[in-house]
Amino acid sequence: MTSQTVTKLDRVPRQRVDKFAERRAELAEAALQTLSELGYARTSLREIAQNSEFTHGVLHYYFSDKVDLILCSVRQYKTRCVTRYDQITADADSYDALMTGFVTVLAQTMREEAHMHRLWYDIRSQTLFETAFRADVAELDKSLENMIWRIMCRFAELTGEPQTLPPPVIYAMIDGLFQQCLLKHLSGDAQAIAQMQADVRLVLSKITRNPDATAEV
């Protein structure tokens, strides 16, 4: 239930609502940090509160229960994640530039946000058991699929060739490569990132280019 939230939205002045929402966001942020540090299985409300500037009781003032809090966190994570590669798409004015831009941001993401992404894979796995997260996780997954698809469309524009694989397939493939890389990267494999960059280049070159293009060019 989010009855508390609804009540507030109904009759308190505008400023209040903003403050309430801000604090929710603040606590959701603390939850994100905790989840990315400990993983879903070991994340408790008291641990989350300790990563904020409040005590554990306040969580039930701003969220109806633990699920409500985590859902809020996931949505917050999404808004940051989903436009990550759009600048690259806009800037690139050639096939090679787009390719280089893409794998560069992939590497950067892996280096700087590895913990946040392990949280994502952890939550997505929870979805296999817990129905509560399914709708939000599916929506986020779809957004990521769209993000990848926008890149592929730009590739298609630049080559003049049509797309050869549907959005879900390309996303699944890139996601699989990213996930394997994350595993190796967090296990201490120093070459994992460079290897993934090479792998993505290889796969995309087979996908984005027309089968006969290599012979023509």
Added chain:
Amino acid sequence: MTSQTVTKLDRVPRQRVDKFAERRAELAEAALQTLSELGYARTSLREIAQNSEFTHGVLHYYFSDKVDLILCSVRQYKTRCVTRYDQITADADSYDALMTGFVTVLAQTMREEAHMHRLWYDIRSQTLFETAFRADVAELDKSLENMIWRIMCRFAELTGEPQTLPPPVIYAMIDGLFQQCLLKHLSGDAQAIAQMQADVRLVLSKITRNPDATAEV
């Protein structure tokens, strides 16, 4: 520590050792069932014991701690999983037969062992946080990679064309497709399996066939 185990292996008669190992396997099986039902985060030792014919205390007689038990379970899961597609590879005597055989077993696995596979993805995600599982999970992942690679080698034999993508890349791609399908399948999407079969066919046909082959044939 598995000091208890070692002690037994050292000095008790052969029959005892077998019985000890058998019971370990039996309890590991109960753990597998529980994990695949509840997920890692909600699996407790008492719950595992309830899925066996013993009480919770016995777990500490056969395993040094919870981690020891789960590692044992994962290894047991592996031995069943890793040769799943080998028969298909041996039987198929044409490109189309191999392709059909592969996607058929993929679908069968998804239908019959969805719960076991969600456990696998759950445990693999835990590995991103918990170092204790890393070595075993990495080994299992490698075995699965090899299994997929054996299939690709058979494809290469049948087409006469060389492989175009290295083992880790192909595995990551297929795994990504499988994982997405599992998510949809468990969310109630009735077309998920058929869609995955089509997707795998599409991707493999782009990978296993020479770029110019379509023009030739």
Added chain:
DNA sequence: AGAAAATTTTGACAGGTGTCAAGTATTTAT
């Protein structure tokens, strides 16, 4: 300034967790 409302803290609750030691029952060996 004082009353009212919103916010935060504190402390408790019922129940669950892994672990382990002290028992009881069962099997094995002599």
Added chain:
DNA sequence: ATAAATACTTGACACCTGTCAAAATTTTCT
């Protein structure tokens, strides 16, 4: 058959979990 080794159960321990109500604090409004 009796003693010893093995297998299993029971019950406890210290601690952690989500939740919530009551009290204390802070902010807001008049």
